Amino acid sequence: MMHAVELRLKPQPEVLERVLRVTRHRGFTVTELTMTANEDSTLKVNFDVESERVIGLLTHQLTKLFDVLDCQVLTSSTVPVGAETPASVSA
Amino acid sequence: MESGQKMRGADAVIKVLAAHGVTTVFGYPGGAIMPIYDALYGHPVEHLLSRHEQGAAFAAVGYARASGKTGVCFATSGPGATNLITSLSDALLDSVPVVAITGQVSTAVIGTDAFQEIDVLGMSLSCTKHSFMVTDINELIPTLYKAFEIAASGRPGPVLVDIPKDIQIAELEYKTPLLTVTEEPAPEVTAIDAARELLQQAKKPILYVGGGVGMAGAVDHLRQFIDKTGIPSVATLKGLGAIAHGTKGYLGMLGMHGGKAANLAVQSCDLLIVVGARFDDRVTGRLATFAGNAKVLHLDIDIAEINKLRQADVAISADFRQVLPALAASLDMQAELTQWQQEVEDLYREHQWDYQHPGDLIYxxxxxxxxxxxxxxxxxxxxxxxxxxxxxxxxxxxxxxxxxxxxxxxxxxxxxxxxxxxxxxxxxxxxxxxxxxxxxxxxxxxxxxxxxxxxxxxxxxxxxxxxxxxxxxxxxxxxxxxxxxxxxxxxxxxxxxxxxxxxxxxxxxxxxxxxxxxxxxxxxxxxxxxxxxIDDAFNVWPLVPPGACNSDMMDQMEKQT
The missing domain is CATH 3.40.50.970 (Thiamin diphosphate (ThDP)-binding fold, Pyr/PP domains)
Structure with missing residues (x-):
């Protein structure tokens, strides 16, 4: 499964390392990632992950991190996030 | 020392420890933590010198586990900090509140491969509940307060605070930070009702009790729950001691080296009530067959444990000291459980340990x-x-x-x-x-x-x-x-x-x-x-072979001499 996840993070220097370490260790592969600064000085991270595991296993672990303020799964699908659905696959 | 007094960062570290009731620190000095050891000199907070930082951190773990308080250990930068890693990992997996304070090289030389410099913050990410590196003297005291709060709240764990040497010698004005104490969540009424319904439907319920009960200070609440309901019970390695020895229906440890009665009872239950436990592989054996016919009521303060390995029919992530009394209220199961209690009692009697060992060797x-x-x-x-x-x-x-x-x-x-x-x-x-x-x-x-x-x-x-x-x-x-x-x-x-x-x-x-x-x-x-x-022929029995179902236990094989 592919999932698009959005995080709001405290602006700590190591915060992205924490997120990526947990993501890898819990069995998810990052396929795309962007990070931007919000106006309130928090960080916004959007990333796509791929795994056979249930996404809740990752989001529960990310939510436990003290520098993670918010964690949302935006979309989940069986094809890469953002890729066009092949004609042979029904929606 | 009064609030507002000027002092070195190192003195503030010791003052924060004292403010948290810390009377003993376990540690080992070295170059990058010398100002903190200097502040400790002659201070009422005593220091127990270990002979290896791993020993110091394990002593802090032992202190915490035996007392329920937060253990504290010190180490210097580089090898001092790397020697803590095993003990911090141990504290993480066993949910033990520990605050580890490490000296670090001065901020000006961090990242230059200075003498005894290693990226301790980076190393700490996978073996602590949380970690900090203090790079601003004004953040030192609030960070230490946060460290104690994080270590002991929710699911406890180790927290590391890495303090560069220049921060230790920088001057600050001591101010006690405003505290925000994390309250453990109360259970939701709907969840309690759903759990109670599961309990009332069950004909063969069993409690699978883990280390979370002791960590939550809920031992007495659990014992009262058992007294009220008469539900049989088993415990994990960390859960031992939560249920009083001799409690009717208590079958001891389950799992790979658990007792036969404990494993067989769990395998035949129809409701598994998981209290502060996490379906560890040493407990479950082959997960797919673990309590295969049972519904699951999972109680754990850490929501990440719910549905991690076994889907729960009902789950409650809240303070056990509120959950267990709420569940026990208006629940009277004793009468309906008579047959199951007898079944458990028969298992207990059939599989009691045999300490009669012939021969002269020590068993x-x-x-x-x-x-x-x-x-x-x-x-x-x-x-x-x-x-x-x-x-x-x-x-x-x-x-x-x-x-x-x-x-x-x-x-x-x-x-x-x-x-x-x-x-x-x-x-x-x-x-x-x-x-x-x-x-x-x-x-x-x-x-x-x-x-x-x-x-x-x-x-x-x-x-x-x-x-x-x-x-x-x-x-x-x-x-x-x-x-x-x-x-x-x-x-x-x-x-x-x-x-x-x-x-x-x-x-x-x-x-x-x-x-x-x-x-x-x-x-x-x-x-x-x-x-x-002792003779090396003696092995540990019974044993669930790796990957096997818990009902397929291997039994004593060695010839008794």
Missing amino acids: APAMLRRLANKLPEDSVVSCDVGQHQMWVAQHMWFRRPEDHLSSAGLGTMGFGLPAAIGAQVARPDATVVTVSGDGSFMMNVQELTTIKRRKLPVKILLIDNQKLGMVKQWQQLFFEQRYSETDLSDNPDFVLMASAFDIPGRTIHRAEEVEAALDEMLATPGPFMLHVA
């Missing part, structure tokens, strides 16, 4: 049972990892979870001796016994010096089969008896070695010597080493 399970029966009320038993650890779990009994210190999640050899030191410091009037094996004992043997230095009355029961026994047992059973690197017949003379640290001791070889030797050990006012030579 460790019988010796440990005898020791448990001799220990005074205020006692702590720590152990290392291996066969002796499982014999302790199977054959000893404990009044409270804080009386049994065992490295459960990480399974760290070398845990027992320093953990016993920490426990003895936390509970100076308690009888503290570390049960070790000849393999594990050598892993942190340097801490005998700590016992000598502080004249700590720790008793060492060293069970010696001249083997890495548990590995050898698996080689025997699953690796065609190819005994690769498990022979320890070149062990030192342990009693002679203990005497070099002013610790008296004796060796016993025969069953008839056990009674008097245990009495001598317990009656000795100071430390004592009882070295027990």
Whole structure:
């Protein structure tokens, strides 16, 4: 499964390392990632992950991190996030 | 010192510790933490010098587990900090509140590969609940307060604070930060109702109790729940002591080396009530067949444990001290459970341990049972990892979870001796016994010096089969008896070695010597080493083979001599 996840993070220097370490260790592969600064000085991270595991296993672990303020799964699908659905696959 | 007074960062560190009620710190000094050790000099907060930072952090773990307070340890930068990693990992897997404070090279040279510099913050990410590096003197005190709060709240765990040397010597004005105390969540009424419905429908419920009960301070609440409902119970390695010895329907430890009655009862239950446990692989055996016909009611303060390995029918992530009384209220199951209680009682009677062992050799399970029966009320038993650890779990009994210190999640050899030191410091009037094996004992043997230095009355029961026994047992059973690197017949003379640290001791070889030797050990006012030579043919039984269902236990195979 592919999932698009959005995080709001405290602006700590190591915060992205924490997120990526947990993501890898819990069995998810990052396929795309962007990070931007919000106006309130928090960080916004959007990333796509791929795994056979249930996404809740990752989001529960990310939510436990003290520098993670918010964690949302935006979309989940069986094809890469953002890729066009092949004609042979029904929606 | 009053709030608002100017002082060095190092002095503020010690003041924050004192403000949190810390009376003892375990540690080892070095270059990058010298200002903090200077602040400690002559201060009422005492320091216990270990002889290896791993020993210091394990002592902090032992202190925390035996007392329920947060343990604190110090180490310097570089190798001092790397030596903490194993103990912090142990504390993470066993949810132990520890604050580790490490010195770091000055901020100006961080990232230049300075002497004794390593990226401690980076290393800490996978072995702590949280970690900080302080780079602003104004953040030092709030960070330390946060560290104590995080370590002890929710699911406890280790927190590391890395403090560069220039921060330690920088001046600040001491101000107590405003505290925001994290309240544990209360259970939702709808969840309690759903859980109660599950309980009322169940014909064969069983409690699977883990270390979370003791960590939550909910032992009495659990016992009252059991008294009220009459539901049978089993415990994990860390859950031992949560249920009183002799409680009707309590079947002891479950899992790979659990009792037969415990495993068989869990396999036939129709409702598994999981309280502060996490479906560890050493508990479940083949997960797909674990309590295969049961619904699951999962209670855990850590929501990440819910549905991680087994889907729960109802889950509650809230303070056990509220959940258990709320569930017990208006629930009267005793009458409906009579048949199941009888079934459990029959299992208990059918599979009781047999301590009748013919021959002259010392049978460790019988010796440990005898020791448990001799220990005074205020006692702590720590152990290392291996066969002796499982014999302790199977054959000893404990009044409270804080009386049994065992490295459960990480399974760290070398845990027992320093953990016993920490426990003895936390509970100076308690009888503290570390049960070790000849393999594990050598892993942190340097801490005998700590016992000598502080004249700590720790008793060492060293069970010696001249083997890495548990590995050898698996080689025997699953690796065609190819005994690769498990022979320890070149062990030192342990009693002679203990005497070099002013610790008296004796060796016993025969069953008839056990009674008097245990009495001598317990009656000795100071430390004592009882070295027990056993035959390496004795293995730990029963055993659920790796990947097997918990009902498929292997039983005793060795010829009894």
